[in-house]
Amino acid sequence: MGAASDDLEDVERETIRLVSAWRMTEDNPVEEIVVSGAQDLADHLVGRLRSALGLSVHHVVAPLDTVLAADVEHSAGTPWGLVGLGRAHMLSHDRIDLQHPRVAEDRVAPLRRRGMLLAGVILVLFGWIWSSGNKEVRQLQAQIDLLRAELPQQTQAEGEALRNLFRYRHAEEWLSVAPDFVAELQAISGVVPDDGRAVMGSWRGFLAFDGVVYDNKASGKQKWKSSYQLRFVMTGEAQDRSVADDIRAALVEGDRYRIETSGAEAAKGKRLPRAFTYELGRESDP
Structure with missing residues (x-):
């Protein structure tokens, strides 16, 4: 098995995962790992894989990603992640970020966004109603305070007007007594x-x-x-x-x-x- 990558940690982690999966699903054990790539990167990766897996790890100079052996047996459902990782640089699209896997599609996100939008509209409407109501209450309270301040004067004026009305009615009744x-x-x-x-x-x-x-x-x-x-x-x-x-x-x-x-x-x-x-x-x- 071989791989070439600029991110050694991704290669190391994926190799360990693949070997572990192979051991759990295949009858034939993994006896050897072959690394193909630049000398300085391969030497570092060989040492880390030997230490982590306890297997024989070798480095070859010829690029392994050009030709794959046709007689390699690969059962259905068996992990084969290093092939995709080794050929990632040959693809036109972005590499798969193994450290940050893509989050599953949230199918209810549109409904949630519409619900949040509706809740926001309701909240803004409630705030406007509350502000408008408080404004009217403050205006009414100001009018009440003004009328309360003017109440003594108005009461005195009302009393004087009532007395004058009584005097007028009294004089009018008195003058109405005029027999012929x-x-x-x-x-x-x-x-x-x-x-x-x-x-x-x-x-x-x-x-x-x-x-x-x-x-x-x-x-x-x-x-x-x-x-x-x-x-x-x-x-x-x-x-x-x-x-x-x-x-x-x-x-x-x-x-x-x-x-x-x-x-x-x-x-x-x-x-x-x-x-x-x-x-x-x-x-x-x-």
Whole structure:
């Protein structure tokens, strides 16, 4: 067996491996090793192989890689690595690196790369969402801090505005109490007959008003209340009692007035036989 190589360590290691494999698979033992190559390299390799394998190792000057014996028996499956190693320099492609064997093809590498790419995209998207969300949170917190700092002033301004609103509503309710006494006089005098059977003597009107009241339990505009009462005193003379009773009945007809007191039935008038006095009352419109 022979080999020629620039890397003595590769040749030595491969030779030892080949001899060991031969001994395990072949019946005929290896008796001798022949080395072909440059003198200085071959001498070094011969000594190392003799020491490692304990076999007879010889060096020949003629290149062994030119012709191989045709009668060399080589069983199927038997290692024959030194032939390829010895002829490596004659091949057009790169030499086999025996110290760094090629890693087996990773068939799932494309799927793994796509998975890593997808994970990277998801990570970048999550980072963008997280950064954007944190930015919005910081902006909202800044607005909250600004509003919290302005809250005392806003509260004071709101209180002043509420007080002014209450004053306005109070004054508005107070001014709304303005009964039309002329219309009341016309309504009362309108029930007195104008055919001479009765005459009207005097008429007085009074306003009973206790002020504006604010009811916190009420709703809407009904919170403000400005109720009042109107009182009227009417005097006159009638031809007889039936005429005076007709005037009284006309006054209390409906819900506009109520008779609170009446004068003495036996009172006599100066112009007509019978005098009458009626005291009327009326609640304010709701």
